[in-house]
Amino acid sequence: MTSSMPATKRTGLLTLALAVAVANVSILQTLVVPVLSMIAQQLDTSLSAVGWALTANLLAAAVLTPLLGRLGDVYGKRPVMIAILVTVLIGTVIALTTTSLPLLIVARVLQGSSYGLFPLAMSVLREQLPPARLTMSMAVVSATLGGGGVVGLLGTGLLTRGGGDYHRPFWLGLVITVLALILCWFALPHHVRDKQASTSVDWLGAGILGVGLVLLLLPISQGADWGWGSPQTIGCFIASAVVLVGWILAERRIKQPLAKPSLLARRAVMLPNLGGLFVGFGMFCAFLTITNFAETPDKLAGYGFGASVLSASAIYMLPGGVLGVVLAPLIGRFVQRAGGNQALLVGAGLGLVGFLGMVGWHDEPWEFIVFGTFAQLAVSFGFATLPALLVAAVDPADTGVANSVNSIARSVGSAISSALIVALLESNINPLTGFPKEATYRIIMILGAAAFAAIAVIGTIGIITGNRDRRPDPKAAEEQAQAYAGEFAEVSGVR
Template sequence: MPADIPTPPPTPAPSAEPSTDRGATAPSSPNLAMGILAFCGVVVAVMQTLVVPLLPHIPELTGATPAAASWLVTITLLTGAVFTPVLGRVGDMYGKRRVLLASLGSLLVGSVLCAISSHIEILITGRALQGAALAVVPLGISILRDELPPERVLPAVALMSSTLGIGAAVGVPVAAFVVEHFDWHTMFWVSGVIALIDIVLVLLFVPESPLRTRGRFDAVGGLGLAAVLVCLLLAVTQGGEWGWTSPATLGLLAAAVLAGLLWGAYELRVRSPMVDLRVSARPAVLYANLAALLIGFAFYANSLVTGQMVQEPKVTGYGLGASIVVSGLCLLPGGVAMVLLSPVSARISAAHGPKVSLALASVIIAVGYGVRWFTSHDLWTIVAGATVVAAGTAIAYSALPALVMRAVPVSETGAANGLNTLMRSVGQAFCSAAVAAVLSNVTFRVGGLTAPTLHAYQLVFLIAGGAAVLALLVTLLLPGAGDAKAGTVEGTKRRADRKAGAPATAIQEGA
């Protein structure tokens, strides 16, 4: 095991303690709370992809430039990346349900802004607020861990984590149908109504977790993390348009590195850090987060290219000339597969450990892209390959939070799951940049059009499959269950509490 990062004299780690704030706790059955939280996760994930079918039409609908229209996707990525780990930490300290409701409120306000306006500036603001709601998923995972009996945690967390992929698969065909048959503002009104329903359901049936992390909120660490992420993700998402060697792109990358070094040095010295780098540097956490980045990359390529590929004109020799609705429906079987397979992943993790589940998932994703390489001419084979990739993603997304939760203190569940979700988002950002670079550069002229070649799509499949293979190799480096638990701060804290005779309710057993 690698040596710990050199540190100044250690300070006491934050611990979880029961909260006395019971006024916000609502009576609930575990099944109902789990279903409501999963529904919230799906809704939030749908919002992330809702505008994708609309993007080609935004310039004519709003008078905006194509570059400005692209910010409707970019801004959700940025705000989601920044707010997910920050709000996870805030939830650990001040109440997960409370912060969950604030995130859903952000989704509601953002949806209403997009529904009432056609001005690109207001639409971008609304999408920024919608992106901030991505924190709902790690917060929901943390609530389930705190509230459910141990035997129920793995299946519930598996379902909650998979909502990110389920929502992405469902969002595109739903949005495509609305774009073709209704006024485009309708989908934002619908999302606002659903967000309001989510808020009411959470208020009525989801209890507040009694656990809190002691200490002060690390505002400087939060701002530093935001600076790093904004510089990095702006460079990655806009590098193709600005030029990868342009002063803006290189300057942002340099700023990300410098800000990251300064932020890391500060986090190692603060008493209650935004991200506990000592815990994050442990192999069980480090490799789980690296695997999350690679899985996020591998999964997102499937979502990005499937619809575009089947919409390519038939004159290209491989395109099917499908409508926007048909292209969206190609991802729907994958969404169904993710719903069905999340409990299967939980059973595999319970029987053999989440490490085995993640390794299996990586193999399935790689096989799925192998299928896509050889079967890119018929609609049913394209759907089959995309569904195999989605199936592997479901197992992976279900296993990742289980890996994280067994390796971190219970007091840091929200922050740790937020960071793991962030790594998936960063992987998706890198994937988006890579796919755009390949499809815009490996092209040919046919029928008076410039289109990506079939080889361009196959190259995307090769890169994404390679990311899945790398995820497998990283997974194999993960320590076993016994080693991971023995090395956690949680295990140390639990042993100390037992010696001191601390109440058993103060610390919960990890999944």
């Protein structure tokens, strides 16, 4: 970044770098989904074994995200984000070159560290941007989470068209990771760390939280194979509850905790986290419903459109993904002017229209595309709105951890949604066609609508109780933004 670069260009470059980095999170998450059966076939293993390529990625994300957020607070956002991208790059190279399932799972664990980029990106934006630009930039960066997933699906469809090697989609991940690394290297500012700031990292708290989250997510992702009533499934859920309660008790006794229990219990923080849970649930309801339904051959099942992986991504998913990214600045303006909870209500309304519309009208492709786009836009609204609500609820020093917990909530919601949908589809196979019954998809669509109905309730509660929640002083926020800008100017040689 040169000293002569205007502030608006620096802001634009920073937002672009963070958007590409965050998009890479969802690209890496989704690009393996369409090729799981291909991986199982080419590695000569079972589909349930290959499923660990998804499970390991999710577990790594749950364990690493809060710890990486804290490391960013202690050592600076730039070095931690660069280290994450280098780790993801190593994992992607391993995934590209290995023919071993254990090594592929290791690669997916390394790629799981990418989930820490989103909360760190939100913290960087809050530190570097004035309040007038903050909400819009957060909306743009957040929207790339949904758009990145569509890019991952579309890229996988293109790279595996007509069969081929399962390694090909990872080339897309490699290119985006390298691009994000280059952009972040030049765009992320160097911070002069405050010598009076705490340098302690709550490793014990991070370990306990990681164990609790693994015990929670593991049975959610493997419950269909283990059996939902099996001893290991029930035992993991019970153990998770015990460990997480123990984590809360331990955090209350630690001087510099990983996450303050009092912060997480604050209504203005708890509501966005509940919203994140339901947004994650609704996102996978939309993603799995649209792709699986569109790919179902209508001549055999009596419903669906017989789309390929490529056409399901390009025709049925891409419009909603692109529209969400394009409208992100407008969503940001709406959040800034109307308020986060009001925007959450609008997004919930779009989700209800989308999912209930798909319940009633899914015989023609255009109907499914239109209502599916509404559902995807609802997810974009959620991604764009939740960080703004958290920024309004916490002090700057707590931005990273608050967004980290919100990311975990979305991951838990996504895991619950995917596990539930897979269980519903597998348990309701029509013996005459070999495909899930059409009514099963209606149930999934209704579940998606229920998730956004819950988001509407959360937004309403936020509106009613918002005036009683503590909000940061706008003048103090402006002064802090100016202080960060001055610090950046000194480090970058502007003055």
